[in-house]
Amino acid sequence: MKRDLVKTISVFAVCLALAQAIAADAKGKRGNDEQIIKHLMQEWADSLMKSDQAAIDRIESDDWMLTDPEGMLVSKAQAAANLKSGAVKFESFKLDELKLRVYFNTAVVHGLATRKSTYKGKDTSGQYRSTDVFVKRNGHCRPLPPT
Numbered sequence: 001m002k003r004d005l006v007k008t009i010s011v012f013a014v015c016l017a018l019a020q021a022i023a024a025d026a027k028g029k030r031g032n033d034e035q036i037i038k039h040l041m042q043e044w045a046d047s048l049m050k051s052d053q054a055a056i057d058r059i060e061s062d063d064w065m066l067t068d069p070e071g072m073l074v075s076k077a078q079a080a081a082n083l084k085s086g087a088v089k090f091e092s093f094k095l096d097e098l099k100l101r102v103y104f105n106t107a108v109v110h111g112l113a114t115r116k117s118t119y120k121g122k123d124t125s126g127q128y129r130s131t132d133v134f135v136k137r138n139g140h141c142r143p144l145p146p147t
Helices: 002-050 053-059 076-085
Strands: 065-067 074-075 088-103 106-119 126-137 140-143
Touching: 002 053, 002 088, 002 106, 002 126, 053 076, 074 076, 076 088
Parallel strands: none
Antiparallel strands: 065 074, 088 106, 106 126, 126 140
């Protein structure tokens, strides 16, 4: 009985030490991933203002989608066409707040942005909340499409 208790305590101690080592390593990686994602979000906002489709293509995955303010799903190709045609124009796009949660190779980003924009000539300026999901694939973080 005493022997089983000692084994159990020993196994628990090893597991605890391993968990602490993994957590410390993950914390260092998570901090780096958070900085990368914040940088990507800023680069994304800047690319929208400049209508820089090459940068947008590098940031967004091919299967990326968004839900517009009216609740409609917009594919990457549709968003690119709107930007290229001038249907969507961004005069300013400021990231006011970003809250990140990193889970292994996935990050959830809750954001608040203020933008000055138009869609087909109609003013769409305002403050918008968003939730973006990023996944690290082949060493690169990219936004995931909604499921």
